[in-house]
Amino acid sequence: MKKPIAIQGIKGSFHHEVAQRYFKTQTDVVECMTFDSTVDSLLNGDTDFIVMALENSIAGSIIPNYALIDRHNLLIVGEHYLDIQHNLMALANQSITDIKEVHSHPMALLQCKAFFKNYPHIKLVEAKDTADVAKQISDKNIKGIAAIASENAAELYDLEILAESIQTIKHNETRFVIVQRENEQQNLNTNNKASLKFELQHKRGSLAALLNVLSDCKLNLTKIQSLPKIETPWKYAFFVDVTFESYKDFEKAKSILNLMAENFKVLGEYKNARQ
Amino acid sequence: MKKPIAIQGIKGSFHHEVAQRYFKTQTDVVECMTFDSTVDSLLNGDTDFIVMALENSIAGSIIPNYALIDRHNLLIVGEHYLDIQHNLMALANQSITDIKEVHSHPMALLQCKAFFKNYPHIKLVEAKDTADVAKQISDKNIKGIAAIASENAAELYDLEILAESIQTIKHNETRFVIVQRENEQQNLNTNNKASLKFELQHKRGSLAALLNVLSDCKLNLTKIQSLPKIETPWKYAFFVDVTFESYKDFEKAKSILNLMAENFKVLGEYKNARQ
Numbered sequence: 253m254k255k256p257i258a259i260q261g262i263k264g265s266f267h268h269e270v271a272q273r274y275f276k277t278q279t280d281v282v283e284c285m286t287f288d289s290t291v292d293s294l295l296n297g298d299t300d301f302i303v304m305a306l307e308n309s310i311a312g313s314i315i316p317n318y319a320l321i322d323r324h325n326l327l328i329v330g331e332h333y334l335d336i337q338h339n340l341m342a343l344a345n346q347s348i349t350d351i352k353e354v355h356s357h358p359m360a361l362l363q364c365k366a367f368f369k370n371y372p373h374i375k376l377v378e379a380k381d382t383a384d385v386a387k388q389i390s391d392k393n394i395k396g397i398a399a400i401a402s403e404n405a406a407e408l409y410d411l412e413i414l415a416e417s418i419q420t421i422k423h424n425e426t427r428f429v430i431v432q433r434e435n436e437q438q439n440l441n442t443n444n445k446a447s448l449k450f451e452l453q454h455k456r457g458s459l460a461a462l463l464n465v466l467s468d469c470k471l472n473l474t475k476i477q478s479l480p481k482i483e484t485p486w487k488y489a490f491f492v493d494v495t496f497e498s499y500k501d502f503e504k505a506k507s508i509l510n511l512m513a514e515n516f517k518v519l520g521e522y523k524n525a526r527q
Numbered sequence: 528m529k530k531p532i533a534i535q536g537i538k539g540s541f542h543h544e545v546a547q548r549y550f551k552t553q554t555d556v557v558e559c560m561t562f563d564s565t566v567d568s569l570l571n572g573d574t575d576f577i578v579m580a581l582e583n584s585i586a587g588s589i590i591p592n593y594a595l596i597d598r599h600n601l602l603i604v605g606e607h608y609l610d611i612q613h614n615l616m617a618l619a620n621q622s623i624t625d626i627k628e629v630h631s632h633p634m635a636l637l638q639c640k641a642f643f644k645n646y647p648h649i650k651l652v653e654a655k656d657t658a659d660v661a662k663q664i665s666d667k668n669i670k671g672i673a674a675i676a677s678e679n680a681a682e683l684y685d686l687e688i689l690a691e692s693i694q695t696i697k698h699n700e701t702r703f704v705i706v707q708r709e710n711e712q713q714n715l716n717t718n719n720k721a722s723l724k725f726e727l728q729h730k731r732g733s734l735a736a737l738l739n740v741l742s743d744c745k746l747n748l749t750k751i752q753s754l755p756k757i758e759t760p761w762k763y764a765f766f767v768d769v770t771f772e773s774y775k776d777f778e779k780a781k782s783i784l785n786l787m788a789e790n791f792k793v794l795g796e797y798k799n800a801r802q
Contacts (some may be wrong), residue, residue, distance in 0.1 A: 312590045312754060358633050361653060370532060378636060378651050391595070457742035460735060467732035472763070475763070476753045488750070 256280040258299040258521075264383035264405035266336055270428045271303045274332045285380050294433060302326075302431040306335075306358070309425045311476055318491060321431060321519055328447050328520025330430035338364055339418045341386060341411040342398040348414050355379040356400040364400055364422040374398075384471040386411055429520070443498035445524035448492045450456055450513035459490070462512055469505035471496050489515075495524050531555040531799045533565040539658035539680035541611055542568035547704045549607045551690035560655050566595055569708060577706040579603075583611075583634070584700045588752055593766060596706060596794055603722050603795025605705035606785060610674040613639055613694045616686040623689050628656040631675040639675055641695040661686055681789040689778075704795070720749075720799035723767045725788035736766070737787055746771045764790075770799050 257275060259267035262283040282299050284290040290302045304321075307313045307487045321328065322419070338360055341352060350373060354361070362431050368374055369501070379385045385399035390409035398414065426517045430449075452458040466473065475493040496502045509516045532550060534542035537558040546611070547554045557574050559565040565577045565730065579596075610769045613635055617626060618714040623646060629636070630652045644648055654660045660674035665684035673689065674680070681688050704722075741748065750768040771777045786790045 312752075314588065315587045358637065358653070362633065376653050378633070378653050390536035454747075454749075456747050457739075459740045459748055462731075463735035463738055467735045470731065472729070472731045473753075474729075475733055476751060476765075477587075478748075478751045490751075501787065 254278050254280075255298065255300045256282045258282045258284055258293045258302040260284055260287050260290055260304065261381040261475060262383050262387060264402065264408040265381060265387060266402060266426065267303045267305065267332060267428070268383070269359045269402065269404060270332050270334055271335075274303065274330060274428075274430060275301075280377065285384075286460050287317055291324055292328070294326070295324065296433070300432065301329075303332075304429055304431050305426050306429045307475075309421075309423070313491075314359075315479065320480070321429075322379075322449060322517070323450045325434040326431045326519075327434055328429045329432045330521060330522045331445070331525045332428045332430070333525055334426050337402070337417045337422045338400045338418070338424075339403060339406060340367075340398050340400055340415040340418050341406045341509040343389060343393065343395055346395060346412075346414070348398075349373075350396060350413070351398045352396045353377050354398045355385045358384050359418075360400045363419040363421070367418040368413070377476070379390075383409075420504060423516050429521075430522075440521075443494045443499065443502075443521040443523060444497065445493065446502060446521045448494065448509070448518040449489060449517040449519055450492075450509060451489045452513060454488075462509065463509050465512065466492075466494060467504055469496075469508070470498070470501045471505050476477075482527055491519075529553050530573065530575045531557045531575040533557045533559055533568045535559055535565055535579065536656040539661060539677065539683040540656060541609060541677060541701065542578045542580065542677060542703070543658070544677065545607050545609055548609075549578065549703075549705060550576075551607060553618075560779065562592055562595055566599055566601070569601070569706070570599065572751075575707065576604075577707050578607075578654050579704055580701050581606075581704045582702045582750075582779070584696075584698070588766070590754065593754070596704075596727075597724060597792070600709040601794075602707045602709055603704045603797060604707045605797045606720070606800045607658060607703045607705070609701050609802055610691045610695075611699045612637075612677070613657075613699075613702050614678060614681060614688045615639075615673050615676045615682045615690040616674055616688050618664060618668065619687040620668060621689070623669060623673075624648075624675045626689070627671045628652050629673045629675060630660045632657050635675045635694075636701065638694040638696070642690070642693040644756065655728070658684075665705075671772060705797075706795075714723050715796070718777075718796040718798060719772065719781050720768065720770045721777060721796045722794040723769065723784070723792070724764060724794055725767075725784060725791040726764045727788060729763075736782065740783050741767075741769060741780055744771075744783070745776045746780050766794075778797055 257271045259281045261267050275476045281510040293299045353375045362378050382401040383405040386401045471494040477491045478488040532546045536558045539774040568574045628650045658680040659679040661676045661684045689802050746769040752766045753763040
């Protein structure tokens with residue numbers, strides 16, 4: 253029997269939606285309140301996969317999740333893009349003027365900041381999970397508090413949507429990755445995308461030389477980010493995503509990068525979700 | 528007479544501290560509750576400079592501030608690095624078990640998340656500004672609520688520090704920039720650092736070719752980040768910082784980048800604060 257999938261949040265969350273869409277037939281989930289605990293459940297074998305948000309078209313990368321994948325030597329084995337629409341919801345028969353507090357995930361609050369400028373009477377409170385707030389409001393019959401969550405959550409927890417798509421930037425896409433334990437990687441030569449991490453000496457031209465290799469090997473860059481090394485501010489590591497047509501090209505690039513870059517690491521090889 | 532400096536937050540905030548350290552003799556400030564309103568005060572002429580946090584050694588870039596600088600064609604004319612230490616503070620004669628809520632800026636809450644795992648009875652609430660919470664607690668004599676702010680703020684608003692340096696990663700450096708209106712740039716050939724923005728066609732090798740030019744012109748990369756173009760998810764712009772020894776080298780690179788990259792833009796030229 254297959255193990256359930258670890259998701260951050262509860263049923264009705266965006267992570268749950270991605271699990272359903274990505275795994276289709278198998279959508280049994282372990283609800284985790286933090287990304288750290290999704291990793292715990294993976295490492296102790298309760299689950300074989302995590303669904304984890306990794307970057308967002310508005311706020312950029314979710315750096316702490318890159319750190320989790322890197323620190324625990326996890327592997328990215330798939331990706332999924334979801335267009336996230338935030339809706340304001342509460343128990344039925346309330347108007348927005350009845351709402352005193354909105355509880356939601358910091359990222360959701362950030363993305364809907366402009367909307368709440370028009371409602372200065374509403375206090376924004378951080379919560380662990382968008383859908384969990386919806387569930388709590390429903391379970392405990394709480395009036396005066398609203399959630400920001402998906403249409404799915406409103407339906408699942410029987411709340412009324414007070415305002416639709418309240419995020420400032422209407423096209424709001426998040427990239428989720430499917431993550432697995434290290435020792436279980438299957439390098440399939442049908443993969444055509446990879447996430448890499450490496451470090452470089454702070455020396456003129458070192459990054460250019462490395463990108464030349466990627467280009468010579470016919471790899472296409474879809475993301476690059478220099479990142480401070482934790483506990484060593486302003487020493488940077490690089491996180492790079494590449495796509496390729498031939499797996500042989502990628503293998504060639506890997507063997508060269510192994511020699512050229514410090515601490516070169518493949519965070520995962522998978523199928524490009526954007527063909 | 529010189530105009531005051533626009534800061535995000537109030538006196539006692541980290542932005543205030545940077546204003547004092549960077550401008551030394553002139554430290555009169557306009558306290559703004561949002562980064563947007565610092566920009567308003569600059570554009571309507573109330574101030575001639577903004578002090579603005581731009582990146583952090585833990586959470587990475589503050590993307591919305593890059594967007595503000597870019598959208599309003601502001602110029603970065605200086606930078607300052609500050610090692611940020613977060614302290615938990617409240618009215619005197621309370622212990623941490625008396626604290627029911629901590630109000631602070633989302634970034635501060637994020638950076639201190641691990642500390643609060645040990646105090647699950649404390650609710651984390653988003654506030655606009657770290658120092659303002661300290662001021663409110665002091666002004667209104669509020670018990671049971673704590674702030675996360677600087678030592679300066681504790682002193683200024685007469686609060687007691689319940690726990691020092693509560694951020695998870697002890698070395699916690701933030702890079703602030705000094706920002707000015709576009710039409711007032713002075714290109715000084717004593718400048719040795721610059722922030723650039725450009726867009727590239729999603730074509731293999733296009734970024735490598737451009738970095739080769741930077742390297743050939745003897746420019747050193749200190750930061751690179753591909754960023755989604757707002758409202759056009761997964762089309763990326765690049766934000767790059769470079770340092771150089773000779774201003775002539777930089778001028779040469781500029782003229783080549785103007786021809787090679789789409790929408791090439793110098794976000795600012797200034798003195799490298801890390802020599």
